[in-house]
Amino acid sequence: xxxxxxxxxxxxxxxxxxxxxxxxxxxxxxxxxxxxxxxxxxxxxxxxxxxxxxxxxxxxxxxxxxxxxxxxxxxxxxxxxxxxxxxxxxxxxxxxxxxxxxxxxxxxxxxxxxxxxxxxxxxxxxxxxxxxxxxxxxxxx
Amino acid sequence: xxxxxxxxxxxxxxxxxxxxxxxxxxxxxxxxxxxxxxxxxxxxxxxxxxxxxxxxxxxxxxxxxxxxxxxxxxxxxxxxxxxxxxxxxxxxxxxxxxxxxxxxxxxxxxxxxxxxxxxxxxxxxxxxxxxxxxxxxxxxxxxxxxxxxxxxxxxxxxxxxxxxxxxxxxxxxxxxxxxxxxxxxxxxxxxxxxxxxxxxxxxxxxxxxxxxxxxxxxxxxxxxxxxxxxxxxxxxxxxxxxxxxxxxxxxxxxxxxxxxxxxxxxxxxxxxxxxxxxxxxxxxxxxxxxxxxxxxxxxxxxxxxxxxxxxxxxxxxxxxxxxxxxxxxxxxxxxxxxxxxxxxxxxxxxxxxxxxxxxxxxxxxxxxxxxxxxxxxxxxxxxxxxxxxxxxxxxxxxxxxxxxxxxxxxxxxxxxxxxxxxxxxxxxxxxxxxxxxxxxxxxx
Numbered sequence: 001x002x003x004x005x006x007x008x009x010x011x012x013x014x015x016x017x018x019x020x021x022x023x024x025x026x027x028x029x030x031x032x033x034x035x036x037x038x039x040x041x042x043x044x045x046x047x048x049x050x051x052x053x054x055x056x057x058x059x060x061x062x063x064x065x066x067x068x069x070x071x072x073x074x075x076x077x078x079x080x081x082x083x084x085x086x087x088x089x090x091x092x093x094x095x096x097x098x099x100x101x102x103x104x105x106x107x108x109x110x111x112x113x114x115x116x117x118x119x120x121x122x123x124x125x126x127x128x129x130x131x132x133x134x135x136x137x138x139x140x141x
Numbered sequence: 142x143x144x145x146x147x148x149x150x151x152x153x154x155x156x157x158x159x160x161x162x163x164x165x166x167x168x169x170x171x172x173x174x175x176x177x178x179x180x181x182x183x184x185x186x187x188x189x190x191x192x193x194x195x196x197x198x199x200x201x202x203x204x205x206x207x208x209x210x211x212x213x214x215x216x217x218x219x220x221x222x223x224x225x226x227x228x229x230x231x232x233x234x235x236x237x238x239x240x241x242x243x244x245x246x247x248x249x250x251x252x253x254x255x256x257x258x259x260x261x262x263x264x265x266x267x268x269x270x271x272x273x274x275x276x277x278x279x280x281x282x283x284x285x286x287x288x289x290x291x292x293x294x295x296x297x298x299x300x301x302x303x304x305x306x307x308x309x310x311x312x313x314x315x316x317x318x319x320x321x322x323x324x325x326x327x328x329x330x331x332x333x334x335x336x337x338x339x340x341x342x343x344x345x346x347x348x349x350x351x352x353x354x355x356x357x358x359x360x361x362x363x364x365x366x367x368x369x370x371x372x373x374x375x376x377x378x379x380x381x382x383x384x385x386x387x388x389x390x391x392x393x394x395x396x397x398x399x400x401x402x403x404x405x406x407x408x409x410x411x412x413x414x415x416x417x418x419x420x421x422x423x424x425x426x427x428x429x430x431x432x433x434x435x436x437x438x439x440x441x442x443x444x445x446x447x448x449x450x451x452x453x454x455x456x457x458x459x460x461x462x463x464x465x466x467x468x469x470x471x472x473x474x475x476x477x478x479x480x481x482x483x484x485x486x487x488x489x490x491x492x493x494x495x496x497x498x499x500x501x502x503x504x505x506x507x508x509x510x511x512x513x514x515x516x517x518x519x520x521x522x523x524x525x526x527x528x529x530x531x532x533x534x535x536x537x538x539x540x541x542x543x544x545x546x547x548x549x550x551x552x553x554x555x556x557x558x559x560x561x562x563x564x565x566x567x568x569x570x571x572x573x574x575x576x577x578x579x580x581x582x583x584x585x
Contacts, residue, residue: 007535009528011565037537042563044535063567065528069535098536
């Protein structure tokens with residue numbers, strides 16, 4: 001199933017990463033996963049968290065530009081070749097990945113990865129068809 | 142001839158706009174009579190003006206037709222500075238009832254004076270400005286122009302009262318209170334600088350107040366250039382009809398010209414202000430329809446007549462009759478000043494060109510700043526643009542595309558390379574008054 005992911009526009013300057021995170025900390029909001037994309041000029045902070053709506057409100061009230069997009073959590077065997085085997089399957093099915101990052105979670109010898117697909121719904125259907133496990137939100141939060 | 146703008150809300154005749162509809166021959170006759178009188182008044186009472194006429198072997202009798210105004214010398218802003226504070230007054234202080242001054246960003250401010258009659262004229266032209274924008278008795282007008290030495294606040298204030306509408310003299314700043322008053326008083330019209338109104342609209346949205354749900358229907362904006370694209374955005378975001386007004390302290394303050402419901406240029410209140418367009422380089426008069434610098438002569442000012450004042454504003458006189466029926470001529474909206482222009486790598490650039498480029502890229506808010514710098518002796522221009530929720534994406538590639546489209550749009554219009562930086566929301570300083578669009582660090 002799809003998970004909401006928050007993205008936050010960051011300027012490329014000292015302290016810009018800590019500011020939104022401190023806001024969430026002060027609001028007692030816990031993060032499940034975090035990733036940062038950066039360019040020479042700016043960065044995009046991506047967050048997966050249970051209270052995403054509350055987090056969005058907190059950030060926007062403080063003037064941050066926040067975007068919500070759908071990502072998909074998939075678990076793969078936590079062993080050499082586990083991820084490659086999955087990527088091969090996706091490539092063979094023609095599923096386009098915009099970007100991905102790892103979840104800070106391991107369970108039962110498996111690692112959870114976060115994927116931003118070009119088309120999340122089509123990707124979920126494909127994952128089901130090739131029998132790759134999509135992780136539900138109640139298993140993550 | 143009957144016009145809807147002559148009628149107030151109760152259906153009664155509102156004579157305030159009557160001079161806007163004078164038959165042309167009668168208007169020119171009034172202008173010539175007043176021009177002769179004001180030239181004589183300046184000649185008799187302002188030593189600088191008298192000596193300049195004498196240098197040219199001119200006297201007030203040299204004015205026989207309206208076209209003879211071109212014989213007269215220009216008045217420059219530097220003349221006001223050089224004679225600071227009261228050197229161009231034509232009335233003794235005994236007759237002066239009001240003084241205003243410009244903010245004076247460079248050096249000394251300029252000081253302007255009004256007699257009782259001058260204030261009456263000012264109130265009248267501002268009332269005509271508001272009537273042209275569709276205001277009438279019963280309207281509640283929130284006046285967010287700054288009150289004080291700046292002419293905007295008090296000029297608009299007395300204009301609203303002269304029209305018979307209700308003015309809320311809130312002045313500029315304290316945006317939270319502005320939004321509270323806007324909502325609680327059932328305000329129907331607001332006067333502000335366009336950049337301050339956009340700041341207020343943004344703040345209202347943050348506070349959960351949707352301006353479209355309020356009775357607010359008209360915005361009267363002046364004191365800085367703004368674009369038709371911003372007008373469309375104001376309508377879409379806040380539901381208001383936005384009207385451009387024009388004026389300058391040296392001439393009277395706001396009230397020199399204003400838009401009617403056609404939004405096709407600003408009607409100059411020609412019975413009080415004589416407009417000319419000149420070539421800003423040679424000073425030669427240009428015919429109606431050609432673009433150049435606006436020169437204004439006050440036809441009825443007593444305390445401080447201005448003869449052929451060079452405004453530095455670039456516009457065109459539109460001689461065609463307006464669809465609203467007014468006979469007073471229009472000037473095209475002023476989007477640039479010969480002063481605002483900066484030169485970068487030999488190219489003349491107006492901030493309005495950058496604004497037009499930013500607007501041409503879908504969904505971009507007008508919060509931007511142009512930074513000029515010098516790197517190894519070479520001038521660099523970069524534009525900082527605030528990211529908005531409309532264009533923000535979680536994908537780096539999509540953001541790079543936005544950045545590139547903005548940069549290309551500007552480069553396409555200016556024909557020079559510019560740097561473009563996306564910056565966080567609310568990071569470009571907001572002015573409660575005028576927007577600072579250009580930061581020149583080339584000589585830092």
